[in-house]
Amino acid sequence: MNSLKLLLSVLVCFVSFKSFAEGLKLNEAVNTALSQSPKVQKSESQYKESQWKSTESYAGFLPTLSANASYLFDKKYALVDVNMNNTPLTIPQVVPTTNLYLTAQWSIFDGFASTHRYLSAGAFADSAKNDFDWTRFQVEREVIVLFYKALAAKELKTVAEQNVRALNDHLKDVRLFKKVGTSTNYDVLRVEVQMSEAQSELLNATDNVEVTRARLSEALGQDEDVSEVEGALPRLKPELVAKLSAFSPEERKDLQALRQKAEGFRHQEDSAEKYWVPRLALVGQYQYYNNRNDRFDDYENGFRDAWQYGISLTWNIFDGMTSISRSKQSIEQKYQAEKTLRQAELKAKRDFDFWKRKYLYYCAVYEARQNDIAKSEESVRLSREGQKVGARTNTDVLDAEAELYRAKAGSVNAQMGALEALVNLELSTGQKLVDFN
Structure with a gap:
């Protein structure tokens, strides 16, 4: 094996020397x-x-398709004051703790x-x-x-x-x-x-x-x-x-x-x-969210979905x-x-x-x-x-x-x-x- 390697090395050197000499x-x-x-x-x-x-x-x-996800570690709800039957009420604006978005857009003109x-x-x-x-x-x-x-x-x-x-x-x-x-x-x-x-x-x-x-x-x-x-x-x-x-x-x-x-x-x-x-475009969005509790894995009881689609003019x-x-x-x-x-x-x-x-x-x-x-x-x-x-x-x-x-x-x-x-x-x-x- 060593003799074969030595022979190959000698051949490479000979070819290189010959190429250089030429x-x-x-x-x-x-x-x-x-x-x-x-x-x-x-x-x-x-x-x-x-x-x-x-x-x-x-x-x-x-068309373009984008995905977004968010999870809130802590929050304080914004409050809205309403009057129902002459009774003042304060309603918190519930924000989903976990939110998933899929947004699609396709330019038409x-x-x-x-x-x-x-x-x-x-x-x-x-x-x-x-x-x-x-x-x-x-x-x-x-x-x-x-x-x-x-x-x-x-x-x-x-x-x-x-x-x-x-x-x-x-x-x-x-x-x-x-x-x-x-x-x-x-x-x-x-x-x-x-x-x-x-x-x-x-x-x-x-x-x-x-x-x-x-x-x-x-x-x-x-x-x-x-x-x-x-x-x-x-x-x-x-x-x-x-x-x-x-x-x-x-x-x-x-x-x-x-x-x-x-x-x-x-x-x-x-x-x-x-x-x-x-600019005229087709737009659509699908939302998968949980605003019932603060868990991100409660798929049976916590999550809801929503969607919207239409035409956008800019x-x-x-x-x-x-x-x-x-x-x-x-x-x-x-x-x-x-x-x-x-x-x-x-x-x-x-x-x-x-x-x-x-x-x-x-x-x-x-x-x-x-x-x-x-x-x-x-x-x-x-x-x-x-x-x-x-x-x-x-x-x-x-x-x-x-x-x-x-x-x-x-x-x-x-x-x-x-x-x-x-x-x-x-x-x-x-x-x-x-x-x-």
Whole structure:
């Protein structure tokens, strides 16, 4: 038995170590965020709350039943003076020591205020559902951007490390060449300056790796930083957005949520303005009481029953401006919701045009940087060959390698810019243009 436990422990440790060694993949990051992100969990809780508020609105159509019970430990009866046949009498008002009530009420008509409350709650619930769906979509795309930013930071760190190693080799060479008289102090100083700058870029790239991992961990809802990310930056093409000719707000769940929220406030306003309508309800009460003695368990000789039922009409003539104020508040809430929707629609259209242009720009830059890399690699090869035969100097090789590393870094930055623009374009349209998983 102990051997089996030990074997299981070793297997768990091996699997955990293997998972850690393999690093975090994109689909794992997305699934973790959708299940553990506080932003998603909060939105889901708001959706569930709205569902219960919708259930609460049923109260305007269902009867209510309440029970009350009382038992008096001591009492002094109130006295009533009456005159019977010119004889004054004092009669005590007997109060039941034990009293049980059942009260029922069913609203028949309230000016359709309950109907509008029900419609309002339903619209708010639909709004919360769309907001929850949008939050999941938004968090998913944000995690994709953060994941690839962490991956891009790791690649930029690799490029910076390669640049530092190359400059370090050049610095050794140029110092040796200076000793034999083929290089000058100017050449040494020039490489040292470039080396200092490259080391600073490496420190910045290392810091960016930690920062991007920390931001990704925060988006995933984890206290500890995530392990190393694994994958490759996607190579995006301009053709992805060719079918997007005009902005269409129908796919935007957040705009639908705002639209339904405005509808909910409109029904809420219709309900609040019915304060002047009389309320009509069926009412009934059953009473089981003992006013014969002070016992609470004398069911055979002490208790009696009584009941009453009928129709109740309630008309709120004046309540200190409370109902009028609530009605005016609901009007302003509806107005604010409509303007928030209008503001979001205007921004969404501008975002669509902006990010589409940005995406096409970064795609063009990426293609240019890829060409630069190919040319820079050839330039490095030719400069090294020329150096061997004495046609090129160490400075020429150094300049060619510097151009190559700049082209590689520019390619990664352009690739990341296109990816970020594409995700923002997806957020502006509400559509998944690429399945990154």
